[in-house]
Amino acid sequence: MSLTLWIILAVTLQRLGELVHSSRNTKKLLSEGGKEVGQSHYPIMIAIHTGWIFTITAFAVAADSHSLDDLIIWPLIGVYGLVQVGRFWVLYSLGRYWSTKIIDLPGVPLIRKGPYRWIKHPNYLIVVLEIALLPMALQMWLIALVFSILNAGILAWRIQVENAALVKRE
Numbered sequence: 287m288s289l290t291l292w293i294i295l296a297v298t299l300q301r302l303g304e305l306v307h308s309s310r311n312t313k314k315l316l317s318e319g320g321k322e323v324g325q326s327h328y329p330i331m332i333a334i335h336t337g338w339i340f341t342i343t344a345f346a347v348a349a350d351s352h353s354l355d356d357l358i359i360w361p362l363i364g365v366y367g368l369v370q371v372g373r374f375w376v377l378y379s380l381g382r383y384w385s386t387k388i389i390d391l392p393g394v395p396l397i398r399k400g401p402y403r404w405i406k407h408p409n410y411l412i413v414v415l416e417i418a419l420l421p422m423a424l425q426m427w428l429i430a431l432v433f434s435i436l437n438a439g440i441l442a443w444r445i446q447v448e449n450a451a452l453v454k455r456e
Contacts, residue, residue: 289355290424293358301339311384312386315385318391319391322388322389328386331386331440331444334440346424357424358425359423362422365419366423369412375401376401379402380402384409390454392454392455410444414441
């Protein structure tokens with residue numbers, strides 16, 4: 287298997303691990319009286335993220351991924367790795383409250399530690415960077431552009447929904 291496909295596999299496994307972690311946290315938060323909001327956009331968001339991984343993988347397989355290995359832009363892979371440090375900082379900062387779904391848990395104050403001291407939605411900044419960086423590092427420029435546009439649309443909707451839910455807890 288090529289290095290390009292190993293990179294894509296690692297990203298895929300990380301995403302799947304995050305979904306398992308999110309599912310556990312979501313169940314606990316709901317059992318504590320949390321309410322999910324914004325359910326209507328969630329399947330679209332999942333479709334965009336799944337489509338992103340599948341499109342990158344399909345392109346790598348179709349393009350003879352061994353020849354793609356010579357095209358990897360290693361500094362961008364390094365930046366992608368630094369972005370993952372940011373992702374783990376977000377996960378650590380939110381702890382048991384981190385979820386891929388928007389769960390409103392009344393009476394719980396907003397997290398104001400870690401990157402949340404400076405940025406209201408650091409996880410979304412990380413997602414924006416990931417969606418663009420991985421395909422750019424693999425010289426899949428059109429994939430980076432198309433999925434960045436799709437992601438911007440769903441994030442605009444999601445942030446509006448999340449802000450409406452969080453304003454009651456500020």
